[in-house]
Amino acid sequence: GQNIDQPTEMTATEGAIVQINCTYQTSGFNGLFWYQQHAGEAPTFLSYNVLDGLEEKGRFSSFLSRSKGYSYLLLKELQMKDSASYLCAVWGGDYKLSFGAGTTVTVRA
Amino acid sequence: GAVVSQHPSWVICKSGTSVKIECRSLDFQATTMFWYRQFPKQSLMLMATSNEGSKATYEQGVEKDKFLINHASLTLSTLTVTSAHPEDSSFYICSARVPGLAGGPADTQYFGPGTRLTVL
Numbered sequence: 658g659q660n661i662d663q664p665t666e667m668t669a670t671e672g673a674i675v676q677i678n679c680t681y682q683t684s685g686f687n688g689l690f691w692y693q694q695h696a697g698e699a700p701t702f703l704s705y706n707v708l709d710g711l712e713e714k715g716r717f718s719s720f721l722s723r724s725k726g727y728s729y730l731l732l733k734e735l736q737m738k739d740s741a742s743y744l745c746a747v748w749g750g751d752y753k754l755s756f757g758a759g760t761t762v763t764v765r766a
Numbered sequence: 767g768a769v770v771s772q773h774p775s776w777v778i779c780k781s782g783t784s785v786k787i788e789c790r791s792l793d794f795q796a797t798t799m800f801w802y803r804q805f806p807k808q809s810l811m812l813m814a815t816s817n818e819g820s821k822a823t824y825e826q827g828v829e830k831d832k833f834l835i836n837h838a839s840l841t842l843s844t845l846t847v848t849s850a851h852p853e854d855s856s857f858y859i860c861s862a863r864v865p866g867l868a869g870g871p872a873d874t875q876y877f878g879p880g881t882r883l884t885v886l
Contacts, residue, residue, distance in 0.1 A: 690874070699859050699877040700810070744809065753800070754875060756809040 659683045659755035663745050668763045669735055677730045677760045679745035690754065691719050691730045692744040700744055704730065732762070740764045769793055770862050772878035779850055780886055786846045787881045789860030795840035796862035800875065801833075804857040816843040850885040857882050 660682040669675040681689070688707040692700035706712055706721035706728060718731040732739055745757040769792040779785050789799055797818045802810040814835050815823040822835035834846040847854055861875040 692877075697857075697880075697882070699880045702874060702876065705874060753812060753815065754810075755812070758809040 659747060659749055661745055661747055661755060661757035663743075663757040663760045665758070666761045666763070668765060670765050671735055671737060673735050675732045675735060675762060677732070677743050677745075677762070679728045679730070679757055681726050681728070681745070681747050681757075683726075683747050683749045683755065685749045686723065687748040689719075689721055689728050690746040690748065691717075691728075692746060694742045694744055694759065696742075703743075735764045737764050737766070768862075768864050768876045770796075770860065770876050770878040772860055772881050774881060775879065776882040776884075778884045778886065781851055782849055784846055784848045785850055785883060786844055787858055787860075787883075789843045789845070789862070789878050791841045791862045794862070794864060796843075796864070797840060798863040799837060799843040800861045800863070801835060801843075801845050802859045802861065804859060804880075810859060813845075818843075847883065850883070852885045855883055855885045 663679045667675055688705055690705050691703040693703050694700040703717055704712055704719035706719050709722055711720045716733045721728045740763050742759040742761050744759045746754045748754055771790045771792055773788045777785055799816040801813045803813050804810045812825050813828045816835045816837040818837045818840050824830045832848055837843040857880050859877055859880040861877045863875055
């Protein structure tokens with residue numbers, strides 16, 4: 658089976674940095690995705706990691722350690738529009754994604 | 767590119783009726799689409815994998831006779847919730863597998879905007 662854990666909620670102020678951790682235990686591994694989901698909307702793709710290390714995309718960076726079953730999403734220079742749920746998803750094979758429960762990030766002025 | 771649409775965006779129906787949700791890939795062909803369900807404050811749960819021209823593959827615990835999936839063409843998959851009940855009220859989201867997009871991962875999924883179903 659798949660087990661993906663991430664914190665339920667995080668709060669930060671505008672302009673700050675927030676790091677969302679994700680740990681996983683899966684029966685197979687073909688990559689890890691981060692998605693952003695605003696309330697009532699579908700998820701939108703943020704990042705993908707399949708090799709160990711850091712992937713940087715503008716204000717968002719994602720890190721992966723396969724040996725530790727660990728990833729994090731780093732959000733820099735937080736903006737109010739970044740308030741959303743962030744989903745960690747593992748591609749375990751057969752092109753199936755298993756999602757964590759999501760981390761709700763609230764950005765305060 | 768890689769736009770996925772869903773119709774309808776929301777639907778309210780009476781208990782016992784059937785509801786059909788369409789998922790379309792607008793600018794690409796999708797041999798594989800996925801159907802997810804998301805209850806409030808919970809994560810997405812994969813219901814089934816829809817393959818063009820063949821039968822869908824359902825996840826454990828999902829009733830295939832209740833959630834009928836048809837992937838009749840390379841751009842359209844439909845999910846029909848038959849004899850809907852209030853406990854079927856949820857946010858249904860489809861996604862389409864996009865293999866090997868330039869500049870992206872070797873394989874990823876793009877999601878439709880979702881359909882909110884409320885069964886009275």
